[in-house]
Amino acid sequence: MDAxxxxxxxxxxxxxxxxxxxxxxxxQSVPLEKARAARIKAAFLYHFAQFSTWxxxxxxxxxxxxxxxxxxxDPFGSALEQLQGKTVHNRPLEIRHLxxxxxxxxxxxxxxxxxxxxxxxxxxxxxxxxxxLTVGEGEDFLKQGGIVRLVEEKNRVRFxxxxxxxxxxGLQLSARLLRLARIYEEAG
Amino acid sequence: MKLVDRCSLKTQLxxxxxxxxxxxxLLNGVLFAFYDLAQFRREKxxxxxxxxxxxxxxxxxxxxxxxxxxxxxxLEGVRSIPAVQVAALYTADGQLFAVYRGESSAxxxxxxxxxxxxxxxxxxxxxxxxxxxTQGYVYLQARLLGWQERMVRYASVGGxxxxxxxxxxxMLVALLQRRITRPLDHLRRxxxxxxxxxxxxxxxxxxxxxxxxxxxxxxxxxLTRVQEHQAVLVAAKEAAEEMARxxxxxxxxxxHEIRTPLAGILGYAQILEEELNDPMQREMAxxxxxxxxxxxxxxxxxxxxSCLEAGxxxxxxxxxxxxxxxxxxxxxxxxxxxxxxxxxxxxxxxPALIACVxxxxxxxxxxxxxxxxxxxxxxxxxxxxxxxxxETVQLQVADxxxxxxxxxxxxxxxAFKQASSGLSxxxxxxGLGLTIVQRIVRMLNGQIYVESQPGIGSIxxxxxxxxxxxxxxxxxxxxxxxxxxxxx
Numbered sequence: 001m002d003a004x005x006x007x008x009x010x011x012x013x014x015x016x017x018x019x020x021x022x023x024x025x026x027x028q029s030v031p032l033e034k035a036r037a038a039r040i041k042a043a044f045l046y047h048f049a050q051f052s053t054w055x056x057x058x059x060x061x062x063x064x065x066x067x068x069x070x071x072x073x074d075p076f077g078s079a080l081e082q083l084q085g086k087t088v089h090n091r092p093l094e095i096r097h098l099x100x101x102x103x104x105x106x107x108x109x110x111x112x113x114x115x116x117x118x119x120x121x122x123x124x125x126x127x128x129x130x131x132x133l134t135v136g137e138g139e140d141f142l143k144q145g146g147i148v149r150l151v152e153e154k155n156r157v158r159f160x161x162x163x164x165x166x167x168x169x170g171l172q173l174s175a176r177l178l179r180l181a182r183i184y185e186e187a188g
Numbered sequence: 189m190k191l192v193d194r195c196s197l198k199t200q201l202x203x204x205x206x207x208x209x210x211x212x213x214l215l216n217g218v219l220f221a222f223y224d225l226a227q228f229r230r231e232k233x234x235x236x237x238x239x240x241x242x243x244x245x246x247x248x249x250x251x252x253x254x255x256x257x258x259x260x261x262x263l264e265g266v267r268s269i270p271a272v273q274v275a276a277l278y279t280a281d282g283q284l285f286a287v288y289r290g291e292s293s294a295x296x297x298x299x300x301x302x303x304x305x306x307x308x309x310x311x312x313x314x315x316x317x318x319x320x321x322t323q324g325y326v327y328l329q330a331r332l333l334g335w336q337e338r339m340v341r342y343a344s345v346g347g348x349x350x351x352x353x354x355x356x357x358x359m360l361v362a363l364l365q366r367r368i369t370r371p372l373d374h375l376r377r378x379x380x381x382x383x384x385x386x387x388x389x390x391x392x393x394x395x396x397x398x399x400x401x402x403x404x405x406x407x408x409x410x411l412t413r414v415q416e417h418q419a420v421l422v423a424a425k426e427a428a429e430e431m432a433r434x435x436x437x438x439x440x441x442x443x444h445e446i447r448t449p450l451a452g453i454l455g456y457a458q459i460l461e462e463e464l465n466d467p468m469q470r471e472m473a474x475x476x477x478x479x480x481x482x483x484x485x486x487x488x489x490x491x492x493x494s495c496l497e498a499g500x501x502x503x504x505x506x507x508x509x510x511x512x513x514x515x516x517x518x519x520x521x522x523x524x525x526x527x528x529x530x531x532x533x534x535x536x537x538x539p540a541l542i543a544c545v546x547x548x549x550x551x552x553x554x555x556x557x558x559x560x561x562x563x564x565x566x567x568x569x570x571x572x573x574x575x576x577x578x579e580t581v582q583l584q585v586a587d588x589x590x591x592x593x594x595x596x597x598x599x600x601x602x603a604f605k606q607a608s609s610g611l612s613x614x615x616x617x618x619g620l621g622l623t624i625v626q627r628i629v630r631m632l633n634g635q636i637y638v639e640s641q642p643g644i645g646s647i648x649x650x651x652x653x654x655x656x657x658x659x660x661x662x663x664x665x666x667x668x669x670x671x672x673x674x675x676x
Contacts, residue, residue, distance in 0.1 A: 040254075047252050050319055088319075159253075176249035180258050 035079070040157045041150055042079040048133060048148060048159075049088045049109050051177035055170050058108070058131050065094040071123060072100035072113035075137075104132060112136040112146070120144070131170040142184045147171070149184070160184050198369050205361045209354055217346035221339060228335055232271070233310050236330050239266065240314040244326045247277050247316050251285065251324040259286035266290070266328075273309060274329040280322050300325050371396030375404055388415040436498065443491055447484070454480040489620040492552070496627045503546045503631060510543050510550060510581055511536045511574055517554040518572055524562050531569035532562070541576040543654045545632055553628045556621045557585040557648050565589035568645070576654070583650045591642040600638070601626040625650075 049066055059066075066088040070076070074097055086093045098104060100115040103126065110132055112120055120138065124145045127134055135148045142149050142162040147169060149160045161181040166173050192200065243262065250259035263275040263286055273294040276287040282300040289296065300313060312328045371393070378392045388411050392404040457477035464470045495501045518534050525532035554572070561570040568588030575582045592600060600622050625648075629636045634652030 044253065050252070051249070174249070176246075180249050180253050180255050 035077075037152060037157060038076045038079040039082065042076045042083060044150065044157060044159065045109060045111060045135060046083050046086060046088070046093065048135060048177070049093070051174035052109075052133050053172040053174075054108060054131050059091070062091070065092040066109070067094045067096055067107045068109045068111070069096045069098050069104050069107035070111050070113060071098050071102070071104055072115035072119075075113055107132055109133045109135065112138075112141070127169075128165075129168060129170075133166075133169070133171055143186075148181075151182075158182065162186065196369075197372060198365055201365045201368065202358065202361050205357055206354060209357045210350065213346075213350045213353055217342070217350070221342045221346070224338070224342065225335060228338060229332060232330070232332055233312070236272075236310050236312045236328050237314070239269070239272070240312045240326050240328050243275065243328070244314050244316045247326060248318045248323060251277065251279070251316055252318060256286050260288060262286075263288035269330075271330045271333040272328060273331055274327070276327040277316075278325040278327060280324050282325075285324060294329065297327070300327060367396060368400070371400040371404060375400070375407060379407070382411065388412075388418060432498065439491065439494060443487075446487055450480055450484050450487070454484070489624060493620050493624055493627075496624065501549075503549065505544050505546050507542050508545055508547050508550060509540045510545070510576075510583075511539065511541050513547060513550055514554050514572060514574060514583070517551050518558055521555065521558050521562065524559070525570060528562065528565070529567070530562060530565055532558075532572075533569065534572045534574070536574040538574075538576060541574060541581055543576075543581045543652065545652065549628045549631060553625055553632075553650065554583065556625045556628075557583070557650070560621050560625075561585050561587035561589065561646070561648075564646075578654075580651050580653055583652075584647060586645065586647040588645040591644055591646050592638065592640040593642050594640075597638055597640060601636075 045068060049068065068083070070080070074080070080095055083093055083095060096107065098107075100113070101119045101123070104110045104123065108131075110123075110127065112123065112134060114137075115123075120136075121144055124134060128145050133148065134146045135150065136146045137150050138144075138146075142160060142165070145162075145165055147162055147165045149162075151158045151160060159181050160183075161173065161178060162184040163173070163178070164186050192203070195203070243266070246262045246265070247259060249255070250262060259277050263277065266272045266275045266288065267290070270290065273290045274287065274296050275290075276296055277285045278300045279285045284296065284298055287296050310328075310330045310332070312330075314326050315322045316324045316326060374395075375392050378390055381390060382388060391408050391411065394401050394404045394408070396404075454477060457473050457480060460473035461470055461477060464473055492501075514536075515534050518532060522532055558570060558572060565587040566589070570585065570587045573582075573584040573586070575584070626636060629650055629652065632652040634650055636651075637649045638646060639649070640646035
């Protein structure tokens with residue numbers, strides 16, 4: 001019994017760290033459809049919230065909702081509607097749309113939609129040391145200080161995480177999430 | 189007799205204990221092995237459950253993010269456990285999502301829940317729960333590996349335990365059985381010695397278990413009783429022998445005491461009969477003589493009978509010419525027949541017949557038969573016929589007397605019964621004559637028959653072997669020789 005447990009733990013520990021990123025999808029030939037991609041990404045936003053832990057003080061009392069803010073242009077369209085009424089850590093999920101450039105104060109997860117590079121950098125800089133999970137799609141999003149970057153790869157949606165940025169923000173990301181993500185290593 | 193019954197008590201005790209031990213231990217071993225197998229199965233099932241839970245825990249993220257590759261890699265973590273045949277992940281709606289096969293031949297159910305049971309393997313399904321929702325299911329299928337080795341180990345350990353136990357119990361039995369076998373052995377030895385030596389003074393030591401003590405005590409008591417009875421019997425036998433001796437002496441004395449005065453009476457009656465001239469007085473003297481004679485005859489028969497009863501008649505078989513002997517007896521009786529005006533004849537098939545008989549017995553036989561015939565015949569004749577062949581001599585006495593009714597022919601040889609006893613008292617006699625005849629015939633190993641018709645007459649036939657019966661056994665084989673001998 002004990003031997004089995006150890007064996008099991010050992011083999012799970014030995015699993016390659018970047019396993020989530022190594023694979024290739026089974027049906028590569030079909031390109032990812034726009035609407036489906038949007039739906040998957042929207043779901044991922046919700047799951048990122050599920051796998052993250054915020055410091056107690058930013059969450060407030062038990063009734064405080066988890067706010068998911070879409071900064072700038074909303075690329076999801078109706079895909080976000082599937083998240084209506086869902087809960088995260090037993091708190092209601094609240095979705096807000098904010099115009100680009102506005103402060104994302106009070107948000108817990110911020111998706112940075114397409115916006116000018118400058119505005120984006122300003123927003124990121126503003127949120128840098130706050131416990132806000134920033135998600136973006138830009139090539140340099142992580143380099144600029146973002147935490148999670150969504151990547152469309154062939155027919156799948158994958159994600160890349162800047163662990164250092166998350167730590168700076170005071171966010172704790174679940175090891176389960178990290179195991180599936182490609183870890184972004186900051187230069188220097 | 190069974191083979192087991194041929195063994196001694198000691199061996200049987202040993203066998204009983206060994207059997208009991210073996211059967212008990214085997215039963216124990218088998219039951220324990222079954223129990224252990226069940227335990228083993230339970231353990232394996234539990235391990236599979238734990239494995240399933242751990243896999244479920246690690247499958248949350250791959251299921252949530254629909255990362256099949258990550259899911260497969262998670263499942264492949266069970267590769268180091270050879271018992272697991274299939275590890276699979278299903279989505280919340282039961283669709284197969286990712287699968288790991290321990291064996292390429294293993295079948296994976298395409299949908300959950302699985303209803304059919306796979307023979308010889310365990311299955312375990314556990315939901316993958318995350319944030320209060322079921323994200324999917326982990327399905328595990330495993331074989332029961334290693335139980336054969338376990339059973340083999342069990343068998344070897346059990347075998348050695350049984351052997352060891354048997355050895356120990358054998359030693360213990362060898363030590364402890366003496367408490368039972370030793371008293372029994374004593375008992376057996378004493379019983380045998382009593383049977384062989386008839387010495388009832390020995391006693392068995394009272395020892396061992398209650399039953400054997402009781403047995404020994406009872407046996408001792410029995411010996412005591414037998415001893416007492418034997419003493420009583422010996423005393424009784426001695427007393428009886430003394431009595432018989434006294435009786436013989438008494439009889440001999442009586443014989444002498446009665447015969448002597450009778451001889452006097454008869455002698456003087458004879459003289460008187462000759463001396464007296466007065467016919468009246470002569471007749472009276474004659475009555476005295478006849479009465480005395482009758483008394484003498486009765487006494488004679490009675491004494492002879494009692495001698496026969498007591499077995500004190502000395503018998504000496506020797507070669508005897510029965511024709512001559514018979515003629516001598518018949519001549520003696522001739523006056524009686526003459527008195528009754530009967531024709532008395534002796535005929536023989538051969539001039540001389542040699543038979544191996546006691547002379548006294550033969551004479552008594554002929555005398556009784558002929559005397560009887562004369563006694564019961566009023567007119568006509570009494571004929572004695574002798575015949576002989578190689579084996580036997582036949583004596584026939586035929587008369588023309590009153591005969592014997594058929595219903596009485598079977599009882600006439602019994603002591604003190606005259607055929608005519610109930611009918612009349614016309615005929616003198618004690619009723620012992622034919623009884624004595626029969627005894628003599630028996631002593632001569634012969635046979636006697638009677639043919640009779642009332643009013644016409646009787647024929648008594650006696651057949652006796654020419655040689656004694658202890659020679660008869662050898663006679664059959666040496667038949668020719670004995671004939672030669674006789675001819676010679």
